[in-house]
Amino acid sequence: MTEGYATAPDGARIAFEALINLMVSPQWRWSHPGPPSVLGDDTMTPRARREHRRASERHDAWDVLPGVTAPTLVLHGTDDAFAPVRNGTLLAIPGATLHLFDGARHAYFLERRDEASAAVLDFLDAHPLRDRPRA
Numbered sequence: 001m002t003e004g005y006a007t008a009p010d011g012a013r014i015a016f017e018a019l020i021n022l023m024v025s026p027q028w029r030w031s032h033p034g035p036p037s038v039l040g041d042d043t044m045t046p047r048a049r050r051e052h053r054r055a056s057e058r059h060d061a062w063d064v065l066p067g068v069t070a071p072t073l074v075l076h077g078t079d080d081a082f083a084p085v086r087n088g089t090l091l092a093i094p095g096a097t098l099h100l101f102d103g104a105r106h107a108y109f110l111e112r113r114d115e116a117s118a119a120v121l122d123f124l125d126a127h128p129l130r131d132r133p134r135a
Contacts, residue, residue, distance in 0.1 A: 005034050022082040023107040038107045071127035072096040075116060077104030097123060 008085030016039075018027065024036055035045040044052070078100050088098060100118045109116045 003117075011049065015100075023077065023105060024104065024111055025105055028111045036107060038110060038112060056125070066090060068093045073123040075099045075101070075108060075119060077101045077106060077108035077111070079103055080106045080108070082106040099123075 016035075019039060023038055024032075029036075044092060072093045072095070074088050074091055074093070074096050076083075076085055076098070078085050083106060085100065088100070091098075101112045101115060130134040
């Protein structure tokens, strides 16, 4: 995705910039030169990219969310336009813990790496795995 950016047609560069702006804030981007690592795997084939997009577009687990019984942590950036923050607050997972990253966009885990890591580790510490009989 990032290879050939400088020689890409104008339309591709415009799309690339739009995607970066959905993923990270301008402030984060200015302090982290170069393309963010979340923009794809340069080794993926065009077919793999198409299939990944197709799978993402068709994925819909909404109906099964109320049946989730495992402790669940929902992480979300408040400035995420790609998947608006209200999506995070609407998740119908009973008892889920919602952690919002103020001012972060879709790639909150880049913009707020330390805070995101701490939130996950704290959640895991609060919900240790237990030995469970296998079904």
